[in-house]
Amino acid sequence: MKLKIVKGTRDLYGDDMSRFQRLEDAARDVFNLYGYEEIRTPMFEKTELFAHGVGEDTDIVGKEMFLLEDRRGRSLALRPEMTASVVRSVITNNHMQQSTHRRFYYIGPMFRYEQPQKGRFRQFYQIGAEYFGVSSPDADLEILLMLRQFFQAIDLKTVSFQLNTIGCQLPECRPAFKNRLVAYLESKQDRLCENCQRRIHTNPLRVLDCKEEQCIALTADAPKIYEHVCEECDTHFTGLRQMMEAHEVEYSLNHKLVRGLDYYSRTVFEVYSENLGAQNAAGGGGRYDGLFEVYGSPIIPALGFALGLDRLAMLISETKPQPEGVFIIGHDRQAVTSLVAKTREAGYKSLYDPFQSSMKSQFRQANKANVTKVLILGEEELKANSVSVKNMLNGQQDSVNLDDILNYIA
Ligand SMILES: [Zn+2]
Ligand SMILES: [Zn+2]
Numbered sequence: 001m002k003l004k005i006v007k008g009t010r011d012l013y014g015d016d017m018s019r020f021q022r023l024e025d026a027a028r029d030v031f032n033l034y035g036y037e038e039i040r041t042p043m044f045e046k047t048e049l050f051a052h053g054v055g056e057d058t059d060i061v062g063k064e065m066f067l068l069e070d071r072r073g074r075s076l077a078l079r080p081e082m083t084a085s086v087v088r089s090v091i092t093n094n095h096m097q098q099s100t101h102r103r104f105y106y107i108g109p110m111f112r113y114e115q116p117q118k119g120r121f122r123q124f125y126q127i128g129a130e131y132f133g134v135s136s137p138d139a140d141l142e143i144l145l146m147l148r149q150f151f152q153a154i155d156l157k158t159v160s161f162q163l164n165t166i167g168c169q170l171p172e173c174r175p176a177f178k179n180r181l182v183a184y185l186e187s188k189q190d191r192l193c194e195n196c197q198r199r200i201h202t203n204p205l206r207v208l209d210c211k212e213e214q215c216i217a218l219t220a221d222a223p224k225i226y227e228h229v230c231e232e233c234d235t236h237f238t239g240l241r242q243m244m245e246a247h248e249v250e251y252s253l254n255h256k257l258v259r260g261l262d263y264y265s266r267t268v269f270e271v272y273s274e275n276l277g278a279q280n281a282a283g284g285g286g287r288y289d290g291l292f293e294v295y296g297s298p299i300i301p302a303l304g305f306a307l308g309l310d311r312l313a314m315l316i317s318e319t320k321p322q323p324e325g326v327f328i329i330g331h332d333r334q335a336v337t338s339l340v341a342k343t344r345e346a347g348y349k350s351l352y353d354p355f356q357s358s359m360k361s362q363f364r365q366a367n368k369a370n371v372t373k374v375l376i377l378g379e380e381e382l383k384a385n386s387v388s389v390k391n392m393l394n395g396q397q398d399s400v401n402l403d404d405i406l407n408y409i410a
Contacts, residue, residue: 008114008122018321019313020125024107026153027127031105034146036129039104041085043111044068047075052294053084055261064112066122078111083288083304086130091297101133107309119311128285128306135289135301137240140267143285143305144249147271151282154316157274160250162281164257164268165237166205167229169290177228178204188218205258224255236266263290267303275315283307323392325349326409327366330377331356339377339387339405346406367392373409 005011012020028038047067054061066078079085086104089095095102107127114120129146131139144161151159167173185192185200185207192200193212200207208219226237244251257268265288270281285305292300325348330336336352343350351369353362359378366374376388387405389398400408 006122008116008120010121010123015318016313018319019316020309022316022319023127023154023309023312027105027107027150030146030150030153031129033149034103034142036103036105036146039086039089039106040108041079041082041089041106043109044076044078045085045088047077049084049088050077050080053087053291054081058260060112064114066111066113080112081110081306082106082108082126082128083130083291083306086304087291087295087302090132090300091292091295096133096300099133101131103129103131105129119314121310125309126306127309128283128304130302130304132300132302135236137236137243137267139301139303140240140287141243141247141249143303144244144269145247147283147305147307148249151271151273154312156276156282156312156315158250160252160272161244162254162257162270162272163241163244163251164254165226165229165233165266166258166264166268166286167225167233168265169262170230170232173230173233174225177223177225180223180228181205181207181225184222185219191218203260206260208256208258219256222255225258226253226255233266240267257284259286263288263294265289269305271305271307273315276311280311282312321370323370323372325351325371326373326375327369327371328352328375328377329359329362329366330382331359331379332377332382335377335382339375339402342406343375343409348409375405375409 047065050065051061056062060080065080068076068078070076086106090102105128108125109123110126111123113122116122129143131143148159167177169175181204182200185204189197189200191214192207193210193215196207196210196212196215207215208222210216210219229237257270259268264286266286268284268286270284272278273282276282283306285303287301287303289299289301291302292298326343328336328339328343328350329352333356340350340352349371351371353365363374372392374390374392376390378388381388381399385402386399387402389400389408391397398408
C-alpha cells in the first residue's frame with residue numbers, strides 16, 4: 001500500500017503550524033475583549049441544514065459539498081461554512097431564551113470540493129464570529145472594530161472595508177430595487193455573459209458581482225442599491241457610516257457587493273489589508289436577519305463574518321519563536337531524567353537527549369534547541385552535587401548547587 005495524502009488536503013506542522021497558532025491566539029485574545037465565546041459545532045450536519053441555509057443553487061451547496069451517507073442512508077454533509085451550524089446550535093440549544101443577545105466565535109476546518117490551487121484546500125480553516133439579537137448598527141460597528149483590532153494584532157497593514165447595504169424584504173425596499181435593476185439590465189441584456197443573461201430573471205443582484213469583464217463594465221453605471229433602500233434600512237446604513245467615521249474606520253462604498261440569498265439583509269462588507277492587495281478580500285460578512293425564519297424559528301437579528309486562515313497564514317510575518325526553557329546534558333540517565341522531571345514540574349520547558357549520545361552531540365542538540373540555558377550534569381558536577389549552567393543568551397557560565405537550581409533558573 002502506497003500512502004499518499006488526499007488531494008487538496010495538507011498536514012500542518014512546523015512554521016505553518018506556528019503561524020496558525022499565532023492567528024488563533026490573536027483571535028481568541030481580541031474576540032474575548034468583545035465578549036465573544038468560543039463555540040465548536042460538529043464537523044458534519046444534516047445536508048438539508050446547508051441546503052436551506054446556504055442555498056441549494058449556490059456553488060457551495062450545488063457542487064462543492066462533501067456528502068456522506070450514514071449507515072441508515074441519511075444524507076450528511078461536511079460543513080462547507082459555519083454560519084448555518086452556529087444558527088442551528090442557537091435554535092436547538094435555545095441560546096436566545098437565556099439572553100437577549102449572544103456572541104460566538106469559532107475556529108476550525110471547513111470542507112469544499114473545489115479545484116485545489118495555491119492557498120486553496122479542500123479542507124480549509126476559518127475564523128469567524130456571529131452576533132445574535134441586536135438589530136441596531138452598534139452591532140455592525142462592533143464586528144468591524146473587532147476585525148480591525150484583530151488585523152492590528154497580527155500586524156497586517158492598513159485595514160479597510162468595502163461596504164454596502166442590500167436593504168430588506170419589504171416591497172418598497174429590495175424587491176423594488178430589483179425591478180429597477182432588471183429594467184436596467186434588460187437594456188444591456190445581449191451584451192451580458194450567458195450566465196448573467198439567465199440571472200437577470202432568477203437572481204439579478206448576482207449580475208452585479210459577476211467577474212466577467214463585459215459584465216463588470218456594463219454594471220458600473222447600474223442603479224446603486226444603497227441609494228434605493230427603504231427608510232429604515234437607510235437610517236441603519238447612515239447610522240453605521242456615521243459611527244464608522246467617528247471611529248475612523250476606513251471604508252469605501254461598493255454597490256456591487258451583494259449576497260444572492262433573500263435572508264441576507266442590510267449590511268454587507270468585505271475586509272481588505274494592504275498586505276493582500278486590492279483584489280483579494282481577507283474575508284467578509286454581513287447581516288442575515290432573515291435566516292432564522294428559513295429554519296422555521298422566530299426572527300432573530302444576526303450578523304457575522306468569516307476569514308480564511310490559510311491565506312492569512314501566508315501573509316503574516318515569519319514567526320521566530322523566542323528562546324525558552326532549558327536543555328539538560330549528561331551521561332547519568334537517572335540524574336538527567338530526574339532533573340528534567342523536576343524542571344518540567346516547576347513549569348519550565350525542559351529537553352534532553354533520550355539517546356544519551358556523546359557530550360559533543362548533546363551540546364550540538366542543545367545549541368539547536370532554542371533554549372535560554374543549558375544545564376550540564378557531568379561527572380565532576382555530580383560529584384560536587386552541582387550543575388554547570390551556560391546562559392545561551394549572553395554566554396555566561398556558572399556553577400550552581402543542584403539543590404538551588406530552580407531558584408537559579410527562575
Ligand atoms: Zn429595507
Ligand atoms: Zn456575467
